[in-house]
Amino acid sequence: MISEAKNREFSDIMIKRAKGVTISQVADAAGVARSSVSRAFTRPDMLLPETVERIMKVAEALGYVPNYTARALSTGRHGNIGLIVPDIANPFFPPLIQAAQLEADRSDFCIFLGNTEENPKQEDKLVGRFAGQVEGLVLASSRLSDERIRAHAGQMPLILINRDIDGIPRVLIDSGSGVRQAVEHLAKLGHRKIVYISGPSNSWSNKQRRTAIRSAAAGFEVTVETVPAVTASYNSGRTAVGAILATGATAAVAFDDLTAQGVLAGLAEKNVSVPGAFSLVGCDDVLGAVTYPALTSVSNRSTEAGRVAVSLLLEMMQSRAVRDVRYVLETHLVVRQSTGHS
Amino acid sequence: MISEAKNREFSDIMIKRAKGVTISQVADAAGVARSSVSRAFTRPDMLLPETVERIMKVAEALGYVPNYTARALSTGRHGNIGLIVPDIANPFFPPLIQAAQLEADRSDFCIFLGNTEENPKQEDKLVGRFAGQVEGLVLASSRLSDERIRAHAGQMPLILINRDIDGIPRVLIDSGSGVRQAVEHLAKLGHRKIVYISGPSNSWSNKQRRTAIRSAAAGFEVTVETVPAVTASYNSGRTAVGAILATGATAAVAFDDLTAQGVLAGLAEKNVSVPGAFSLVGCDDVLGAVTYPALTSVSNRSTEAGRVAVSLLLEMMQSRAVRDVRYVLETHLVVRQSTGHS
DNA sequence: GCTTGACATGCAACCGGTTGCATGAAAGTC
DNA sequence: GACTTTCATGCAACCGGTTGCATGTCAAGC
Structure with a gap:
């Protein structure tokens, strides 16, 4: 399981890492002040073109690389x-x-x-x-x-x-817009009772989706029940299936695709065919065409x-x-x- | 599509961000040297407990937070x-x-x-x-x-x-070990000609997998042909299907699961049933149970x-x-x- | 030919910490 | 009581850049 190079006797080598070249070394080598080297890199227009070129050449030869940390300290900008x-x-x-x-x-x-x-x-x-x-x-x-x-x-x-x-x-x-379309879509397919499988309670998206479903459902004479899935994950979707079916609903909208995927698995285990016996909509469209059956989902714009x-x-x-x-x-x-x- | 808060007239506000409290300010306020403040945070054992406590209190009151950038500059450690x-x-x-x-x-x-x-x-x-x-x-x-x-x-x-x-x-x-098992598995199922659907040419894993398949195949009297998929992706797997089938092979091992997933889709489009008419193995096991049919794959240990x-x-x-x-x-x-x- | 101005470069302070060494007071030793 | 040791704290240099200001040079202006 674990193998290391054979030649252990050669394996410990002290690091002889090139201690970074500094601006001062470049300055000395180029025969200019440190500030000129600095300017060659940050404001070359302040220097004579030939000076810039000379500095750059020396810097290149020495392998100078500006130190971002030092720069950040004086400018306050770290990039x-x-x-x-x-x-x-x-x-x-x-x-x-x-x-x-x-x-x-x-x-x-x-x-x-x-x-x-x-x-x-x-x-x-x-x-x-x-x-x-x-x-x-x-x-x-x-x-x-x-x-x-x-x-x-x-x-x-x-x-x-x-x-x-x-x-x-x-x-x-705004998954609300897509979720409303999902409810409309389900209503048109004849579903009268749907479940919202909720996600993390401190998630803004979760609140938003739940609210959107409720308000949309009201407009289409559909009733909604919420079943919690605790976290947004495959497993929590899978374990929620019992509770979902217990509501008597014929369709569900899941907090996200991961949860929906778990629900799909749970439904398959219980031999509930999708979409034959139960319809399911995901959110975020991250799995889309990959699941079986391919998941109807609310687009994401991440x-x-x-x-x-x-x-x-x-x-x-x-x-x-x-x-x-x-x-x-x-x-x-x-x-x-x-x-x-x- | 794009909406911004109504009250635009109030919307531009200059930032009055607290310009970070420095070690010097804490030192002055606590009546000690800067070095003592520094030590209170990095090596409190060097100071009298009561001194540390006093400094900490002042620092807390002032809202002092050590500046990682500055620290990094002198210590060389940025964490x-x-x-x-x-x-x-x-x-x-x-x-x-x-x-x-x-x-x-x-x-x-x-x-x-x-x-x-x-x-x-x-x-x-x-x-x-x-x-x-x-x-x-x-x-x-x-x-x-x-x-x-x-x-x-x-x-x-x-x-x-x-x-x-x-x-x-x-x-x-070492996907080699898993790939060898895959070849053995396919050989035992009666496959005599398999395809390796390769990934990025500059990928070490790709070379490793290709080599492992070839050597394993030799041991099981299986012939191997390689079909390139250019990049590791759904689409390149999908477009490779024509070439794969043209080889006359009855099974394939794909560079990774993403590619395999594309191949699955491509096969479905051509009405080639999996595993009925063709067997497919992925690598990295990242999609596993999610595809349809669920993908046989080489485990990953990422x-x-x-x-x-x-x-x-x-x-x-x-x-x-x-x-x-x-x-x-x-x-x-x-x-x-x-x-x-x- | 002297003044003026433009401009390239250097000087030195500064960013906010860390750390080796010096200092001085308290504690310990004989 | 003088002498050493211990140890908490301060001093000042340093990390590697940036930048406002001073300086020196040279060409243009009159």
């Missing part, structure tokens, strides 16, 4: 932004992270990633830990209290994704959310002002094979 | 490690990232995440960008050349995941790989020595429903 998510392993987040990173990269910013395991304490700790090292922060689906978020927003530029707090710039994926959040953050950092932005991304229903007539 | 992956959206990586983060967190380290989009240039750029800000680096499935990796390893502690370079500590997921890599890195950073470690994680075949008699 990093933090991104905190509750669960990287949830397929909703990787595309968001990817998009955020891409957008950050366009402005030469690096992303500090934090994973909170859905734990507010861990989230608080990470924010504190990031504080000195990033210029701004994006909190995706934060599990923190409004007060804590406000407190952190007072310390540094902060953008929220899927969390709606007045006065703090936020990007919201990629755009990540991109927009970072772009708003960068703008905010640059203007050094905070605008009360509320950027809403609408969603829609993607019909596949997991829904049918009642 | 960050970098993790670079080729594609966050590939389900192989999130569990790895999560495990790495968890392990780092246990020692109070933060993770800098980099996504290279499978692009060596981007990877090189990110490494450079991280250089000043992290104490060590983990490169997962690096797409860089051996030379570049060696160069970077000379600059800072570096651990590789799924890349086998002599002299550089590495954690390898979680352990992430954990072990970070733990080796931390050890290496502490000892300031580099050991030629080659940590191998074996895999095995997980049989599900996508394989059957020929």
Whole structure:
């Protein structure tokens, strides 16, 4: 199971790592002041072109690389932004992270990633830990209290994704629009009683979806019952199946695709055919065509959310002002094979 | 689609962010030297308990938070490690990232995440960008050349995941063992000709899997043909189906589950039943029970790989020595429903 | 030919901590 | 009581850059 290289006697070698070349060494070698070397890298227009060239040549030869930490100390700018998510392993987040990173990269910013395991304490700790090292922060689906978020927003530029707090710039994926379409779709298929399989109780999206379902159902003369699934996961969906069937409903909307996937598995175990005997709709559309039957789901716009959040953050950092932005991304229903007539 | 808060007239507010409290302010307020404040936080045993307590009280009252950037500049330790992956959206990586983060967190380290989009240039750029800000680096499935990796390893502690370079500590997921089991499994089911659907040509795992299949096949009197899928993705698997069927093989092993999933879709489109008319094995077991039919796959140990890599890195950073470690994680075949008699 | 201005470069302070060494007071030794 | 030891604290240099201001040079202006 574990194997290491044979030649253990040669295996411990002291590191002879090149202790980074500094600006002073370049300055000496090039016969200029440290400030000139600094300027050659940051404001070459202040120097004679030939001076810049000479410095660059020497720097190159010596293998000089600017030290970002030192630069950050004097300028206050580190070129990093933090991104905190509750669960990287949830397929909703990787595309968001990817998009955020891409957008950050366009402005030469690096992303500090934090994973909170859905734990507010861990989230608080990470924010504190990031504080000195990033210029701004994006909190995706934060599990923190409004007060804590406000407190952190007072310390540094902060953008929220899927969390709606007045006065703090936020990007919201409005799954309400898609969820309403889902209810309408189910109603048209003849379903009269549906279940909402809820997600984490401190999730803004969960509240939003539950509310949207209730209000939409009222309009279509459909009754709704809520069955909790505790966390957003395959297993909690699977174990919720008993409770779901006990309600007598003929269709369900799950908090997210992961939960829906668990429900699909649970239904299959109980030999309830989908969509023959039961219709199921997911949310976030992260599994879509992959499940069997292919899951009808509410589209997600996590990629755009990540991109927009970072772009708003960068703008905010640059203007050094905070605008009360509320950027809403609408969603829609993607019909596949997991829904049918009642 | 886009909505912003109504009260635009109030929306631009200059930031009045608390400009961080410094050690000097705490020192003045507590009537001690800056060094004492510093020690109160880093080596309280050097000070009288009552002095520490007084300093802490003042610091608390002022809302002092140590500046990690400044600390890093003088100590050379920033408490960050970098993790670079080729594609966050590939389900192989999130569990790895999560495990790495968890392990780092246990020692109070933060993770800098980099996504290279499978692009060596981007990877090189990110490494450079991280250089000043992290104490060590983990490169997962690096797409860089051996030379570049060696160069970077000379600059800072570096651990590789799924890349086998002599002299550089590495954690390898040996899919060879699982792949051999897959070939044996297929041979026992009566398959005499199988296809290996290859992945990225610069991927170490790809080479390893291809080699393992060939050598295993020889032992079981099975012939192997290779069909390229260019990148590791759903689409490239799907488009490869024509070429796969053209070989006349009755079974295939795909570079990874994503590719296999695409192949499944492609086969379904062509009305080739799985496992009735064709058997398929994936790799990495990231989709497993989710596909239809449930995919037989080679287990992945990405979680352990992430954990072990970070733990080796931390050890290496502490000892300031580099050991030629080659940590191998074996895999095995997980049989599900996508394989059957020929 | 002297003044003025533009401009390239250098000087030195600063960012916010850390740390080796010096200092001085209290405690211990004979 | 003088002498050493111990130890809490302060001093000041340092980490590697950035930047406002001073300086010196050279060409243009009159």
